[in-house]
Amino acid sequence: MLDLRDSPLGVFDSGVGGLTVLRELQRSLPHEDFLYLGDTARVPYGSKPAEMVREFAREISWALIDRDVKGIVIACNTASATSLPELADHLPVPVWGVIEPGVRAAAASGGTGRIGILGTVSTIRSRAYQSRLEALGLETWARACPLFVPIVEEGVSDTEIAELVARHYLGDRPPLGAVILGCTHYPVLKGTLQTVLGARVELVDSAESTAATVAGDLEKMGLTSPREREGRIHHLVTGDLDSYLHTARVLGGPEGTAERLALPLGPRDAALSSTIG
Numbered sequence: 001m002l003d004l005r006d007s008p009l010g011v012f013d014s015g016v017g018g019l020t021v022l023r024e025l026q027r028s029l030p031h032e033d034f035l036y037l038g039d040t041a042r043v044p045y046g047s048k049p050a051e052m053v054r055e056f057a058r059e060i061s062w063a064l065i066d067r068d069v070k071g072i073v074i075a076c077n078t079a080s081a082t083s084l085p086e087l088a089d090h091l092p093v094p095v096w097g098v099i100e101p102g103v104r105a106a107a108a109s110g111g112t113g114r115i116g117i118l119g120t121v122s123t124i125r126s127r128a129y130q131s132r133l134e135a136l137g138l139e140t141w142a143r144a145c146p147l148f149v150p151i152v153e154e155g156v157s158d159t160e161i162a163e164l165v166a167r168h169y170l171g172d173r174p175p176l177g178a179v180i181l182g183c184t185h186y187p188v189l190k191g192t193l194q195t196v197l198g199a200r201v202e203l204v205d206s207a208e209s210t211a212a213t214v215a216g217d218l219e220k221m222g223l224t225s226p227r228e229r230e231g232r233i234h235h236l237v238t239g240d241l242d243s244y245l246h247t248a249r250v251l252g253g254p255e256g257t258a259e260r261l262a263l264p265l266g267p268r269d270a271a272l273s274s275t276i277g
Contacts, residue, residue, distance in 0.1 A: 004070045004223055005070070005222070005223055005224065005225055005226055006225065006226075006227070007033075007068050007069060007070035008032070008033035008034055008035045008067075008068070008069050008070070008234075009025070009029070009032055009033070009034050009035070009069060009070060009071050009072075009073065009214075010034075010035050010037070010061075010064035010065075010067070010069035010071065010072040010073070010093075011025065011034055011035070011036045011037070011072070011073045011075050012036070012037040012038070012039065012057075012060045012061070012064065012072070012073075012074065012075060012076065012079075013036075013037075013038055013039070013074075013075045013076040013079075013184060014038075014039050014040075014042065014043045014044055014045035014046075014056075014076050014078065014079065015038050015039065015040045015043035015044070015239075015244075015247075016038055016040070016153065016185075016244065016247045016248055016251055017075075017076070017149065017152075017183060017184035017185040018036065018038065018075030018076055018184045019036070019038075019184075019248060019251050019252075019253070019254065020075075020184050020185070020187045020188065020207045020251070021073065021075035021098060021184055021206075021207040021210055021211065022034060022036050022075065022233070022254055023207070023252070023253070023254050024205075024207040024208050024210070024211035025073065025210075025211045025214060025215075026231065026233070026254050027211065028211040028212060028214070028215040029211075029214070029215050029218070029224070029225070029231070030230055030231060031224075031225045031227045031228065031229065031230065031231050032224075032225045032231040033225070033231045033232045033233070033234075034231065034232075034233045034234070034256075035064060035067055035069055035234050035236060036075075036233060036234070036235050036236065036256075037060055037063065037064060037235075037236040037237075037238075037261075038235065038236070038237050038238070038239075038244060039056060039060060039238045039239075040237055040238055040239030040240070040243070040244050041238035041239035041263055042056060042238065042239075042263075043239070044120070044149065045076060045078040045079060045120075045122065046078045046119075046120025046121050046122040046123065046146065046149075046183075047120075047121055047122065047146075048078075048122070050082040050122070050126070053078055053079055053082045053083065053122070054082050054083050054086065056079070057074065057079045057082070057083035057087060058083070058087070059264065059265050060265065061087055061091055061095075062091075062265075063236075063261075063265040065091065065092065065093060069093060070093060070094075070223055071093050071094040071095070071096070071214070071218070071223065072087070072091065072093060072094070072095045072096070073095075073096045073097075073098075073210065073214055074087070074095065074096065074097045074098065075098060075184055075207075075210070076098070076184060077098055077099060077119055077120065077123045077128075077182050077183050077184065077206070078120055078122045078123050078126075079097075080097030080098050080099045080128070081097075081099060081122070081123050081126040081128035082122070082126065083097075084097045084099070094217065094221065094223075096210060096213060096214050096217070097210075098184065098206040098207070098210045099128050099129060099132070099182075099206070100132070100213075101206060101209035101210040101212070101213040102129065102180050102182065102204055102206035102209055102210070103129060103132045103133055103136075103180075104209065104213075105180075105204045105205075105206070105208075105209035106129075106133065106138075106178050106180050106204045107133065107136050107138065109177070109178040109202045109204060113139070113175055113176060113177035114138075114139040114140060114141050114174055114175065114176050114177060115133050115138050115139065115140050115141075115176070115177065115178050115179070115180065116140070116141050116142070116143070116173065116176040116178070116179035116180065116201075117129040117130060117133075117140060117141070117142040117143070117179070117180045117182045118142075118143055118145050118148075118169070118179060118180070118181060118182055118183070118186060118193075119142070119144060119145070119180075119182030119183050119186075120144060120145075120146065120149075120182075120183050121144040121146055123144075123182050123183065124142045124143065124144040124182075125144075127142075129142070129180055129182055130142055141173060141174055141176065143169055143170070143173070145165075145166075145169045145183075145186075147165050147169075148165070148166075148169075148183065148185060148186055148189060149183065149185045151165060151189070152185040152186075152188045152189060152251070153185070153247050153250065153251075154250075155250045157188045157189050157191075157192060158191055158192060162189060162192045163192050163195065163196060166189070166192050166193055166196045167196055170193075170196055170197065173197075176197065176201050177201065177202065178201065178202040178203070178204055179193070179197060179201055179202070179203055179204065180204045180206065181193075181203060181204065181205055181206060182206065184206070184207060187205045187207055188251060190203055190205070232256065232257075233254050233255065233256030233257075234256055234257050234258070234259070235248070235256055235257070235258035235259070236258075236259060236261050237258060237259070237260050237261065238260070238261050238262075238263055238265070239260075240260075241258060241259075241260040244258070245258060
């Protein structure tokens with residue numbers, strides 16, 4: 001009989017941005033195995049219709065379940081905004097997104113005043129963060145920052161170019177107490193954003209808060225791995241594998257084996273294998 005505690009955790013994103021979430025999950029749960037699916041063949045999600053993103057999320061979730069995951073982390077703000085709670089209601093495993101943990105962390109932040117949200121066009125338009133924060137009685141200000149993703153993936157997140165773009169997006173901001181990094185690429189820009197926003201503005205990293213939530217919930221559900229060895233990571237990629245491996249290294253991993261999957265996603269349809277690291 002399969003012991004679910006030994007099964008991997010599934011994590012997915014439209015591309016490589018979710019690797020920031022995976023990295024925090026690995027830090028919080030060092031003995032867990034992970035399957036990370038990057039849907040790079042269909043990236044970006046942020047500019048696509050919501051129903052299309054929901055269909056992608058359903059397809060990916062079932063592909064991960066076919067690989068015996070014990071839970072799924074939607075490491076993508078756009079997919080979290082469009083696909084929860086539907087996936088949580090219909091999938092046979094626990095499902096976590098990145099939005100609710102980010103909202104809780106922002107609400108509990110030490111900052112005072114209005115909460116800022118930076119994200120993709122789709123995430124900001126969905127008001128997934130704004131509605132939840134405003135329901136708690138907090139004021140919000142939101143800005144879509146689509147150029148941040150290519151800046152991160154080109155490896156220029158700590159350059160003058162990145163700072164100029166950040167000042168362009170944030171130049172007309174009101175006074176802010178905290179800012180939610182509402183896209184999984186954005187934690188890579190923390191240094192630049194802190195410079196532009198100032199030291200008194202607290203940056204809320206949804207990756208960190210999501211990892212803490214998942215770790216706590218797995219413990220409560222009795223699903224934490226009993227292994228003492230370090231967990232393994234396997235990457236599943238729908239697009240070009242070499243491009244994914246290159247960008248993953250730019251973002252700092254995490255390391256692991258990798259394979260390319262053909263679309264549409266069917267059961268165990270790996271076509272090409274390689275390794276990160």
